[in-house]
Amino acid sequence: MTDALRFSKYQASGNDFVIIDELEGPAPEVDVPALCDRWVGAGADGVIRARPGAAASFRFDLTNADGSSAEMSGNGMRCLAAYLRERGRLDVDEVDVETPAGLRHVTVHLDGARVTRATVEMGTPNFTKAAIPMFGPAWETFLEQPFDIGGGLTFPASALSMGNPHLVVFVDEDPDRYHLEHIGPALEHHELFPERTNVELVRVADGDVRVRVWERGVGETLACGTGACAVAVATNEAGLIPPTAIVSFRGGPLRVERCEDGRVLLEGPVAHVYDGVADPLELR
Numbered sequence: 001m002t003d004a005l006r007f008s009k010y011q012a013s014g015n016d017f018v019i020i021d022e023l024e025g026p027a028p029e030v031d032v033p034a035l036c037d038r039w040v041g042a043g044a045d046g047v048i049r050a051r052p053g054a055a056a057s058f059r060f061d062l063t064n065a066d067g068s069s070a071e072m073s074g075n076g077m078r079c080l081a082a083y084l085r086e087r088g089r090l091d092v093d094e095v096d097v098e099t100p101a102g103l104r105h106v107t108v109h110l111d112g113a114r115v116t117r118a119t120v121e122m123g124t125p126n127f128t129k130a131a132i133p134m135f136g137p138a139w140e141t142f143l144e145q146p147f148d149i150g151g152g153l154t155f156p157a158s159a160l161s162m163g164n165p166h167l168v169v170f171v172d173e174d175p176d177r178y179h180l181e182h183i184g185p186a187l188e189h190h191e192l193f194p195e196r197t198n199v200e201l202v203r204v205a206d207g208d209v210r211v212r213v214w215e216r217g218v219g220e221t222l223a224c225g226t227g228a229c230a231v232a233v234a235t236n237e238a239g240l241i242p243p244t245a246i247v248s249f250r251g252g253p254l255r256v257e258r259c260e261d262g263r264v265l266l267e268g269p270v271a272h273v274y275d276g277v278a279d280p281l282e283l284r
Contacts (some may be wrong), residue, residue, distance in 0.1 A: 001026045002117060003184045003280065004021070004028070004276055004278070004281070005027060005028050005030055005035075005277065005278045005280050006020075006027075006276075006277050007019060007020050007021075007035075007042065007275070007276050007277075008021075008077035008083055008087075008272065008274075008276075009042060009272075009273040009274050009275070009276065009279065010042065010080075010082055010083055010098065010224070010252050010270060010271065010272055010273060011077045011079070011270070011271055011273055012075035012076070012079050012118075012268060012271075013075060013222060013224050013249060013251035013253075013268050014111075014222025014249075014250065014252065015018075015045055015073075015075035015076070015080070015221050015222055015223045015224060015225070015251060015272065016043070016044050016045055017045060017046050017047065017048050017062075017073075017075075017076050017079045017091050017158075018035060018042050018044045018045060018046075018047045018182075019046050019047075019048045019049075019050060019079065019080060019083050020028070020034065020048070020049050020050070020265055021040040021049070021050050021083075022049050022050060022051045022193070023051065023052060023089065025146055026218070026221035027049075028280045029280060030047075030278070030280045030283055031283045032046075032047050032063045032064075032065070033066055034064035034283035035047060035278065035283050036101075040259065041102065041180055041278075041283060042276055042277060042278065044062055044065065045065055045215065045218050046062050046064050046065055046070065046073070046076065046124075046217075046218065047062070047063045048060060048062050048073075048076050048079065048080050049063075050080060050083065050084065050089075050256050051064075053097070054224050055096035055098045055103060056081050056095075056096040056097055056098040056103060057095070057096075057097065058079050058080075058084060058089075058090075058097050058098065059097070059098040059099070060076070060077060060098065060099045060102070060104075060242045061095055062076050063197050063209075064216070064217030065217065065218045065219070066216070066217045067131070067215050067217075068215070068216075068217040068240075070164060070217065071099065071100040071101040071163050071164045072099050072100070072101040072122075072162070072163035072164050072222075072226055072261065073225055073226060074122055074162075074225020074226050074228065074229060074266040075223060075224065075225035075268070076225070077097065077099070077104055077106055077118075077120045077225065078106070078117075078118035078120060078225070078268065078270040080097065080116070080119075080272070081095060081097070081106040081108050081118050081270075082108060082115035082118060082270045082271075082272065083215040083272075085108045085110070085115050086113065086114065086115055086272065087221065089228070092099065093107060093108050093109075093110070094107045094108075094258070100109065100161070101123065101163030102123060103164070104120055104121060104122065104123065105120070105189060106118055106119070106120050106121075107120040108117045109202050112256050114272070115270055116269060116270070116271070117267065117268065117269050117270060118223065118267070118268070118270050119265055119266065119267040120265070120266045120267075121263055121264075121265055121266075122163070122225070122226065122263070122264045122265065123160060123162070123163055123263065123264065124262040124263055124264065125161065125162055125229070125230070125233045125262075125264060126159050126160065126161045127141040127142075127143065127159075127160050127161075128140070128141060128165055129141070129142065129159075129160075131161045131196075131220070132159050132160065132161045132165045132166075132193070133161075133165065133193070133194055133195055134165070134192050134194075134197075135140070135191070135192050135193075135194060135210045136192075138204075139174040141159075142157070142158060142159040143158045143159075143233075143234070143237060143238075144156045144157075144158055144170075144238055145157060145158070145208075147167075147169060147178050148182050149169060149186075149187060149197050150182070150183060150186055151179075151182075152184075155169050155170055155171050155172070156166075156170045156238075157169045157170065157256065158237065158238070159193075159197070160230055160234060160263070162188045162226040162229045162233075163198070163226060164215070164222070164232050165193055165195060165197040165198060165259055166197060166198045166199075166200060166201055166218070166226065166227060166230035167187055167190075167193070167197045167199050167200070168200045168231055168233075168235075169199065169200065169201050169202065170203070170204070170235075170238070170247025171201050171202065172203065173203065174210065174211055175202065175211060175212040175227075176212065176251055177202040178201055179232060180190065180199075180212050180214055180220055183199070183201070183202070183214070184214025184219070184220060185214070187192060187199045188192075188214060188215070188216050189210035196216045196217070196224070197216060198214065198215050198216045198224065198227055198230070198263035199213070199214040200212070200213050200214075200224075200230060200231050201213075201226050202231050202234075202235065204235055204240045204241065205252075206239060207231070208248070209231065209235060209241060209245060209246065209247045209248060210248050211227065211228070211231050211248065211249050212249070212250065213249065215227070222249060222250045222251030223249035223250070223252065224249070225254065225266050225267075225268070228247040228249070228254040228256050228266060228268075229256055229264045229266055231247050231256075232247050232256055232258060232264070233256075233264060236258055240258050243255040243257065243258040243259075244256070252268070252269070253268070254266060254267070254268040254270075255267040255268065261271050268281060
């Protein structure tokens with residue numbers, strides 16, 4: 001095999017990523033959708049490239065499973081930090097990482113030589129339509145507004161940016177009862193969102209926050225870090241939960257803290273899955 005592509009696969013609450021190390025130079029070009037394909041490729045929600053940064057030692061670049069670019073991923077950031085620490089690229093437990101959405105600070109938590117959990121400072125949410133982006137007057141917000149999700153169903157919804165766009169829909173039954181495979185694509189491509197959007201169906205009952213998520217450029221995933229933050233912020237903004245809460249996905253719970261200074265912290269598990277070698281010419 002010539003020009004072999006070496007990679008590592010990590011997962012955070014079931015949100016899985018292929019990590020390609022380009023810290024010492026570019027890796028071979030690869031067809032990302034083929035590499036992420038769960039039947040004929042490695043299988044992943046996206047590909048993270050670890051690169052040297054301009055504003056920090058490391059840069060995080062994420063390509064979604066469909067080949068589109070993503071500005072940020074909280075779960076992906078935990079995976080990258082775990083990779084850097086376990087592979088000796090990082091010899092401390094805290095690091096700033098450059099992303100298309102700005103610098104993010106990550107703290108890893110170890111059990112022996114293994115990183116088991118990580119905490120990411122996810123920045124501050126932005127509710128303006130210009131920042132999301134969402135069509136409408138730039139300064140307007142969209143919070144707890146009626147939203148038609150199709151099939152004759154209308155629920156309150158809030159839109160915000162966590163470095164990427166999110167539409168949080170407050171449903172009145174368990175999210176598993178809704179056909180996210182139909183709702184997700186329609187809302188991802190909704191005409192109000194010029195750059196598409198991530199979609200979260202959330203139900204809050206007695207402080208229990210349960211979510212299913214449809215990620216832009218990926219489809220339904222077991223968890224979403226920026227989505228957990230968007231849900232926690234929108235739900236806190238609606239007065240339904242305190243500033244610190246557990247947000248539960250199909251892939252497990254994530255802890256989100258909305259700090260008094262506006263920053264949002266995301267904390268959850270992370271694990272190495274396997275290392276692999278692929279022939280880029282075979283991934284077509």
